[in-house]
Amino acid sequence: xxxxxxxxxxxxxLLLGQIVNTNAQFLSRxxxxxxxxxxxxxxxxxxxxxxxxxxxxxxxxxxxIVFTGGLGPTLDDLTRDAVASYLGRGIEMHEPTLxxxxxxxxxxxxxxxxxNRRQAMLVEGATPLRNSTxxxxxxxxxxxxxxxxxxxxxxxxxxxMFENDASTWLKKLLGPAEVLHxxxxxxxxxxxxxxxxMLIDLIREQTDPTIAPYxxxxxxxxxxxxxxxxxEEAARKLDGTLTEIRRRTDRxxxxxxxxxxxxxxxxxxxxxxxxxxLAESCTGGMVAELMTSVPGSADAFLGGVVSYTNAxxxxxxxxxxxxxxxxxxxxxxxxQTAAAMAEGVRAAADSDFGVAVxxxxxxxxxxxxxxxxxxxxxxxxxxxxxxxxxxxxxxxxGIRIRASKRAxxxxxxxxxxxx
Amino acid sequence: xxxxxxxxxxxxxLLLGQIVNTNAQFLSRxxxxxxxxxxxxxxxxxxxxxxxxxxxxxxxxxxxIVFTGGLGPTLDDLTRDAVASYLGRGIEMHEPTLxxxxxxxxxxxxxxxxxNRRQAMLVEGATPLRNSTxxxxxxxxxxxxxxxxxxxxxxxxxxxMFENDASTWLKKLLGPAEVLHxxxxxxxxxxxxxxxxMLIDLIREQTDPTIAPYxxxxxxxxxxxxxxxxxEEAARKLDGTLTEIRRRTDRxxxxxxxxxxxxxxxxxxxxxxxxxxLAESCTGGMVAELMTSVPGSADAFLGGVVSYTNAxxxxxxxxxxxxxxxxxxxxxxxxQTAAAMAEGVRAAADSDFGVAVxxxxxxxxxxxxxxxxxxxxxxxxxxxxxxxxxxxxxxxxGIRIRASKRAxxxxxxxxxxxx
Numbered sequence: 001x002x003x004x005x006x007x008x009x010x011x012x013x014l015l016l017g018q019i020v021n022t023n024a025q026f027l028s029r030x031x032x033x034x035x036x037x038x039x040x041x042x043x044x045x046x047x048x049x050x051x052x053x054x055x056x057x058x059x060x061x062x063x064x065i066v067f068t069g070g071l072g073p074t075l076d077d078l079t080r081d082a083v084a085s086y087l088g089r090g091i092e093m094h095e096p097t098l099x100x101x102x103x104x105x106x107x108x109x110x111x112x113x114x115x116n117r118r119q120a121m122l123v124e125g126a127t128p129l130r131n132s133t134x135x136x137x138x139x140x141x142x143x144x145x146x147x148x149x150x151x152x153x154x155x156x157x158x159x160x161m162f163e164n165d166a167s168t169w170l171k172k173l174l175g176p177a178e179v180l181h182x183x184x185x186x187x188x189x190x191x192x193x194x195x196x197x198m199l200i201d202l203i204r205e206q207t208d209p210t211i212a213p214y215x216x217x218x219x220x221x222x223x224x225x226x227x228x229x230x231x232e233e234a235a236r237k238l239d240g241t242l243t244e245i246r247r248r249t250d251r252x253x254x255x256x257x258x259x260x261x262x263x264x265x266x267x268x269x270x271x272x273x274x275x276x277x278l279a280e281s282c283t284g285g286m287v288a289e290l291m292t293s294v295p296g297s298a299d300a301f302l303g304g305v306v307s308y309t310n311a312x313x314x315x316x317x318x319x320x321x322x323x324x325x326x327x328x329x330x331x332x333x334x335x336q337t338a339a340a341m342a343e344g345v346r347a348a349a350d351s352d353f354g355v356a357v358x359x360x361x362x363x364x365x366x367x368x369x370x371x372x373x374x375x376x377x378x379x380x381x382x383x384x385x386x387x388x389x390x391x392x393x394x395x396x397x398g399i400r401i402r403a404s405k406r407a408x409x410x411x412x413x414x415x416x417x418x419x
Numbered sequence: 420x421x422x423x424x425x426x427x428x429x430x431x432x433l434l435l436g437q438i439v440n441t442n443a444q445f446l447s448r449x450x451x452x453x454x455x456x457x458x459x460x461x462x463x464x465x466x467x468x469x470x471x472x473x474x475x476x477x478x479x480x481x482x483x484i485v486f487t488g489g490l491g492p493t494l495d496d497l498t499r500d501a502v503a504s505y506l507g508r509g510i511e512m513h514e515p516t517l518x519x520x521x522x523x524x525x526x527x528x529x530x531x532x533x534x535n536r537r538q539a540m541l542v543e544g545a546t547p548l549r550n551s552t553x554x555x556x557x558x559x560x561x562x563x564x565x566x567x568x569x570x571x572x573x574x575x576x577x578x579x580m581f582e583n584d585a586s587t588w589l590k591k592l593l594g595p596a597e598v599l600h601x602x603x604x605x606x607x608x609x610x611x612x613x614x615x616x617m618l619i620d621l622i623r624e625q626t627d628p629t630i631a632p633y634x635x636x637x638x639x640x641x642x643x644x645x646x647x648x649x650x651e652e653a654a655r656k657l658d659g660t661l662t663e664i665r666r667r668t669d670r671x672x673x674x675x676x677x678x679x680x681x682x683x684x685x686x687x688x689x690x691x692x693x694x695x696x697l698a699e700s701c702t703g704g705m706v707a708e709l710m711t712s713v714p715g716s717a718d719a720f721l722g723g724v725v726s727y728t729n730a731x732x733x734x735x736x737x738x739x740x741x742x743x744x745x746x747x748x749x750x751x752x753x754x755q756t757a758a759a760m761a762e763g764v765r766a767a768a769d770s771d772f773g774v775a776v777x778x779x780x781x782x783x784x785x786x787x788x789x790x791x792x793x794x795x796x797x798x799x800x801x802x803x804x805x806x807x808x809x810x811x812x813x814x815x816x817g818i819r820i821r822a823s824k825r826a827x828x829x830x831x832x833x834x835x836x837x838x
Binding site for chain 2: 014015016017018019020021022024025026027028029030031032037038039040041042043044045050054057214277278280283284285286287288289291292293295297298301302303305306307308309311312315316348349350363396397400
């Protein structure tokens with residue numbers, strides 16, 4: 001049986017536009033992965049009357065209502081009481097949670113005040129959902145065939161609660177054969193339409209498994225999904241499709257889990273005990289920022305130079321003056337300068353790889369060269385230097401992201417012997 | 420008269436969690452700025468029956484319904500037809516838009532196909548809203564006291580349409596005295612609660628103007644608003660409150676418009692014809708990335724070094740070995756190294772300022788020093804070098820953002836003579 005869900009986010013701060021409803025996206029995706037169809041997302045403020053009307057409406061149009069927000073300690077936090085009142089039920093204390101809160105506050109030398117005690121309370125008869133990163137306990141209950149899930153509003157509390165206790169509770173409701181299993185394939189070095197073209201017959205003919213492409217920041221992903229009783233049956237059902245996609249997209253498929261290319265590159269460097277350094281012009285530190293956002297990158301990424309000016313290119317990277325100045329010089333945005341930057345930073349950092357990006361991010365032309373023209377240089381210890389010329393489209397930020405991802409992709413090709 | 424609004428986003432991709440509903444936040448904030456209260460946000464899929472039910476429901480609970488999405492050329496784009504059908508109206512061609520599309524396609528040497536012609540169509544009797552960044556025209560109409568606004572889904576088309584033709588249309592509905600005028604004040608170097616403490620009596624006593632604090636990425640903002648007939652009356656009503664806030668927060672108030680600190684810093688550098696360079700350890704290129712994200716930064720930001728390793732600190736920044744190695748060395752995360760990094764990059768880039776960040780972003784300790792310990796160094800031509808020691812809280816990403824914003828704040832203090 002297919003289950004219809006509605007997501008109800010409660011909070012006036014959402015209606016004022018102070019925060020974005022990222023919870024709705026996270027939950028929609030999570031429910032889709034379980035094979036549950038989301039028909040509506042609703043946002044309502046911290047107002048009893050409108051919240052009760054929203055619950056009544058959602059009960060009519062959904063089998064499962066997932067609430068986020070309104071479980072906190074203040075008088076504005078209405079969700080638990082509103083659901084209880086709608087169902088004609090009371091509120092009861094969940095003693096194990098209360099004791100946990102009391103111990104936590106005692107450890108801080110503080111007394112547990114009434115408002116915090118409220119966070120240990122459940123709608124009468126509800127299953128408690130543990131909160132591993134905060135105080136408010138979650139609620140799960142089924143009344144007259146409608147399922148209610150009450151989750152906290154802060155994403156760092158809501159997400160682990162959904163992924164753990166709430167998902168376990170939902171999977172029991174669905175029964176084993178209904179659970180969606182999926183593999184996320186991540187691609188770099190190729191655009192969304194080009195990748196779709198490579199897989200178009202598979203996408204058109206799909207019934208089971210299903211194949212869904214997603215655009216990511218400067219990258220592309222494809223989710224391959226099937227419903228199955230367990231992981232083993234899922235693997236069997238997914239195998240043929242995955243093998244065919246792998247065969248067609250080998251040069252671009254960098255991970256079979258949902259991680260960005262910088263994570264794959266850092267992991268390869270660490271595993272191969274190799275190191276990289278960066279010389280960036282138009283990307284202005286973005287590649288370094290992406291690499292250092294990966295925990296553990298300190299073992300693989302030795303350092304980088306952001307060389308916006310020719311003076312810095314010459315002084316810190318050793319780019320020869322004759323490449324940059326003079327009427328017939330190739331200029332800062334050129335194949336020769338990209339190579340010299342990559343070699344310069346590799347030598348300065350004494351790393352195995354030196355990666356360079358130089359180009360025109362816009363909005364204006366530079367050196368009379370068009371916006372979007374980008375060179376990616378790759379220097380490698382004891383190997384000849386390679387340079388790739390690109391013509392990227394998009395606005396300034398788009399060009400910077402695409403150029404950064406392309407630089408990481410070139411490094412990935414070298415690390416995996418796919419060049 | 421206060422107007423109640425509902426935002427209806429149409430698109431199955433939202434219900435699948437493929438994209439975040441940032442449009443709802445943008446519109447909620449924009450409507451709040453106009454003094455319009457948003458009571459509900461709803462997301463519905465590309466399904467005629469559920470879309471019609473959503474329109475009927477929104478009409479009952481709102482005076483103004485703002486739709487986003489579903490104006491495109493494909494058969495999945497249902498919003499215009501659904502609204503027309505709900506109101507018992509036809510669809511009519513907007514000839515000026517059609518001619519614009521025909522010219523555009525002719526310019527590309529392509530014929531205008533039927534599906535694109537649909538994008539020039541309006542609900543019968545609607546006011547057209549120009550699309551400056553895309554093809555689909557927007558619709559505005561009032562029927563039986565309910566106002567309908569139909570906007571495209573892609574944010575880069577929706578936002579300019581809302582800010583231009585749609586806002587003009589709404590302001591006419593509201594009448595001049597109802598329009599909210601506001602000033603966004605941006606602060607750095609101070610947290611949200613500390614700023615609230617400084618303004619707490621003003622916030623508590625507020626009636627008109629209203630004062631609303633917002634948390635931004637590593638920064639804080641305060642919006643001061645009033646309703647007025649025109650900009651002149653608004654300025655008069657806001658003046659006293661703004662003067663008092665300025666007096667109390669002078670050291671932290673860096674802009675009276677909604678821009679991040681990096682924009683303020685780059686503008687000051689350009690205006691003062693001064694230059695800066697960066698040496699980053701724990702922030703890994705984030706400060707450089709922020710500065711270079713500001714158009715025009717090439718005139719002010721000469722370059723930077725991301726020095727993750729001691730070897731790079733010594734080689735490219737000239738940090739003395741005795742600061743980094745040996746049992747009694749202060750180490751990479753120290754006041755002395757922060758100063759040496761700032762002076763080293765300033766000398767290498769020959770810039771007016773050299774800014775350095777070194778610290779422990781976590782998740783693990785480094786050199787036995789605690790996560791969150793960060794030093795910000797500021798070297799200046801012909802002036803003594805200053806170093807600030809910080810103990811920041813948060814996860815790895817949070818510490819990196821706070822440290823980056825703090826480094827920019829130090830530079831702002833120096834540029835404005837507020838140190």
